[in-house]
Amino acid sequence: MIDIIKVSKNFNGHKVLDKLSLKIEKGQTCVIIGRSGCGKSVLLKHIVGILKPDSGKIVIEGQNIPDLNEKELDAVRMKLGMVFQGGALFDSMTVGENVGFGLIEHDHVSRRELLERIEEALCMVDLCGIENLWPAQLSGGMKKRVALARAICIRPEIILYDEPTTGVDPITADSINELIRSLHDKLKVTSIVVTHDMKSAYRVGDKLAMLYQGNIIAEGTPEEIQKAKNPVVHQFINGLAKGPITETIDHYREY
Amino acid sequence: MKNWFLSKKSDIEEALSKFFLDFGRSILGFVYFLGGLANLTGQCFYYMFTPPFNKERIFEQAKRAGYDSLGIVSLVSLFIGFIYALQTAYFMQRIGSEIYIASLVAISLVRELGPVITALVVAGRVGAAITAEMGTMQVTEQIDALETLATNPIRYLVIPRVLALSLMLPLLTLYADVVGIFGSYLICVYKLGISSNMYIHATFDVLFRKDLFTGLVKTVFFGLIIATVSCYEAFNVEGGAEGVGQATTKAVVKTFIMIIAADCFFTALFYFIFP
Ligand SMILES: Nc1ncnc2c1ncn2[C@@H]1O[C@H](COP(=O)(O)OP(=O)(O)O)[C@@H](O)[C@H]1O
Ligand SMILES: [Mg+2]
Numbered sequence: 186m187i188d189i190i191k192v193s194k195n196f197n198g199h200k201v202l203d204k205l206s207l208k209i210e211k212g213q214t215c216v217i218i219g220r221s222g223c224g225k226s227v228l229l230k231h232i233v234g235i236l237k238p239d240s241g242k243i244v245i246e247g248q249n250i251p252d253l254n255e256k257e258l259d260a261v262r263m264k265l266g267m268v269f270q271g272g273a274l275f276d277s278m279t280v281g282e283n284v285g286f287g288l289i290e291h292d293h294v295s296r297r298e299l300l301e302r303i304e305e306a307l308c309m310v311d312l313c314g315i316e317n318l319w320p321a322q323l324s325g326g327m328k329k330r331v332a333l334a335r336a337i338c339i340r341p342e343i344i345l346y347d348e349p350t351t352g353v354d355p356i357t358a359d360s361i362n363e364l365i366r367s368l369h370d371k372l373k374v375t376s377i378v379v380t381h382d383m384k385s386a387y388r389v390g391d392k393l394a395m396l397y398q399g400n401i402i403a404e405g406t407p408e409e410i411q412k413a414k415n416p417v418v419h420q421f422i423n424g425l426a427k428g429p430i431t432e433t434i435d436h437y438r439e440y
Numbered sequence: 441m442k443n444w445f446l447s448k449k450s451d452i453e454e455a456l457s458k459f460f461l462d463f464g465r466s467i468l469g470f471v472y473f474l475g476g477l478a479n480l481t482g483q484c485f486y487y488m489f490t491p492p493f494n495k496e497r498i499f500e501q502a503k504r505a506g507y508d509s510l511g512i513v514s515l516v517s518l519f520i521g522f523i524y525a526l527q528t529a530y531f532m533q534r535i536g537s538e539i540y541i542a543s544l545v546a547i548s549l550v551r552e553l554g555p556v557i558t559a560l561v562v563a564g565r566v567g568a569a570i571t572a573e574m575g576t577m578q579v580t581e582q583i584d585a586l587e588t589l590a591t592n593p594i595r596y597l598v599i600p601r602v603l604a605l606s607l608m609l610p611l612l613t614l615y616a617d618v619v620g621i622f623g624s625y626l627i628c629v630y631k632l633g634i635s636s637n638m639y640i641h642a643t644f645d646v647l648f649r650k651d652l653f654t655g656l657v658k659t660v661f662f663g664l665i666i667a668t669v670s671c672y673e674a675f676n677v678e679g680g681a682e683g684v685g686q687a688t689t690k691a692v693v694k695t696f697i698m699i700i701a702a703d704c705f706f707t708a709l710f711y712f713i714f715p
Contacts, residue, residue: 233588259590266588273585275577287589339589 186211187343187375192231192241193399194224201227203399204241209392214369214376216390218383218421220430223396225379226270229345232377233267234258245343263291266336270347272328274320280307280331281316287339306338307331310364326357333361337368344368346378350385362388383422395421397430473672473694480594480672481664484602487595497600505566505601506608510615516561517616520553521545521623529632538634542642545624550647550655554617556703559662562609563695567670570601571691574674575684583675593675602667609663610656617655650714658706662699669695 187209194202201224209215219225230236231243234250243250245261253261274283285303288294294302307313310330320328329349336344346365350358362385368374369389380386386393387407394404395418403410403418410418420428528541574597577583583593621643628634673691677683 230584235584235587255592262588262590267585269581269585271580273581275582275585276580286591290589290591335589 186246187232187377188242188244189228189232190242190244192228192238192243194227194231194236194238200399202231202238205396205400207394207401207404209375209377211375212369212373213391214365214378214389215392215394216378216380216386217394217396218381218386219379219396220381220421224399225396226347228396229267229347229377229379232345233262233265259291263287263339264342266339266341266344268329268332268336268344268346268349270351272320272325272332274323274328274331274335276320278320279316280312280318280320280323283320283331284316284335284338286335292339302338306334309337310334311360326353326361329353329361330357330364333364337372340372341374343375343377346376346380348380348382349378350380350382358382358385361385365389383424397421476676477668477672480598480675481668483594484598484668487592487599488603494596494600497596498603501600501604502608504569505562505604506612509562509565509608509612512561512565513558513612513616514619516557517554517620518623520557521549521620521625522627524548524553524620525624525627525632529627538628538632539638539642541628541632542624542634542639543646546621546643546647547651549620549624550617550651552655552703552707554620555613555655555659555662556699558613558616559609559659559666559699560696562605562612562663563666563699564692566605567666567695568688568692570667570670571674571688572684574671575677575687578674578677579680579684598667598671601671602664605663605667606660607663609659609666613656613659617652654706654710654714658703661702661706665698665702666695669698 187207189205189207191204191206192202193200193204205228207215207217217225217228227236231238232245232250234243234253237251245265248257248261250258250261274280275286278286281300281303282289284306285299288299288302303316304313307315310333312327312330312334315323315327315331320331323331333346333349349361349365353361365376365378366389369376369391376389378386378389390407392404393407393410394401395410396402397417403413403415405413410422413419413422416429419425420430524545525541528544529538532538532541532544574583577597583597586593586596625636625639625643628639629636670691673687673694677687
């Protein structure tokens with residue numbers, strides 16, 4: 186279970202997260218929606234402990250992430266997989282070395298087992314047999330799937346996805362959604378998916394939460410969110426150009 | 441009339457205050473940079489002495505920093521040898537003491553020119569590459585990805601580079617000294633007519649162990665400076681490709697300044713403690 190309690194974060198006086206609270210149950214897939222630049226990636230980086238909050242707690246399985254020392258944090262991270270927005274594949278390594286990175290560095294498995302685990306992770310994302318290619322030889326969608334393979338290769342209990350379907354074609358997007366769904370069903374992983382792609386949000390989410398101005402302004406099942414009265418949520422999920430979100434921006438612009 | 445005068449004065453005032461503000465800001469910025477660098481160096485020392493160590497990655501970096509730099513170091517130090525011999529000859533011939541050319545060249549090369557020129561060449565060739573490579577890793581979130589895979593970026597990326605540069609720079613310097621002296625030998629023996637035997641004797645007679653020692657000790661620190669400054673700038677890249685370019689420039693400029701300053705410090709130090 187992941188429990189985010191009143192987390193605040195400033196960057197040079199610019200408030201990105203403002204006493205944000207969110208709870209994600211074990212085995213649940215929580216989709217966080219919100220506009221570009223509203224702090225979705227920042228929130229994910231707090232969960233993995235790359236960024237430290239100015240105040241507040243992030244509790245994973247009873248441990249408060251900002252309080253952990255390096256060793257304890259690494260132990261938590263080995264149970265956690267993160268898929269970055271642009272893939273973040275190491276371009277000095279082959280696809281196979283990328284996918285097996287966590288195992289090579291930490292779990293001292295035999296060479297045979299390592300190769301099997303890499304192959305297994307790659308096949309799970311429908312990319313069997315590309316171990317020896319380099320990241321530069323892959324398309325954007327393939328990079329995202331290899332990044333996902335790297336995250337699942339360590340067999341995590343929690344997977345964080347940063348915009349997994351952004352910038353890939355609709356067919357690849359659908360196969361990524363399917364994959365997130367099947368990881369949830371088969372491996373019972375807890376997932377947090379950050380996205381602004383509503384189609385994907387409805388497909389994969391058990392629970393949707395909308396991030397707006399540093400806070401979660403609405404959360405609930407996809408049906409509940411669809412019926413939400415909140416005009417901000419209404420504007421966002423229906424993708425309308427006119428509404429309270431754009432009005433506040435215009436409001437800022439005037440002054 | 442009065443108005444014109446006032447506005448003129450305030451223009452000057454404005455320019456002056458802008459100048460001093462900018463000046464103050466860049467000094468503050470540099471102090472801030474030194475603080476961050478000290479922090480990074482401290483962490484490096486911590487990780488350097490706590491296992492696990494990765495020999496393979498150190499060797500790989502040592503090859504890139506050392507072996508791959510042999511070509512340019514050879515070329516530069518050979519030319520420095522030529523130039524230095526000719527420049528010294530110009531004056532020595534005037535006072536009729538050509539015999540001292542060899543001694544002077546040997547001492548200057550081993551104590552000063554070899555270490556500094558090698559460090560600057562390596563800073564431009566290897567340091568810039570470190571900032572560009574790691575800066576790109578920073579903007580493409582590869583460094584964050586390392587952390588989420590429970591791998592400390594300082595241990596994984598910085599330590600091999602620090603160790604490789606601090607070990608390879610003294611060796612490269614030693615090599616540069618030899619090549620530089622050889623260059624000067626060529627000029628003296630084949631152009632100035634000094635006998636080969638005399639040249640070799642003059643060289644080894646003046647060189648003490650302490651000259652070699654003081655020359656090489658400081659290059660260990662130059663290597664440390666090149667590696668830490670380059671890595672520090674890479675970690676602090678902001679923005680995309682443009683940010684990486686700016687960081688690379690900053691890293692090279694700051695490394696140059698710090699190498700020259702450190703050299704000044706060490707020269708003074710050795711001058712006073714080993715007179
Ligand atoms: N390391 C950082 N330093 C300063 N500002 C940052 C940093 N990371 C993110 N921000 C700012 O935080 C805001 C949210 O960014 P981000 O979480 O990347 O948005 P998104 O929701 O599109 O993922 C942006 O305004 C960005 O400028
Ligand atoms: Mg983002």
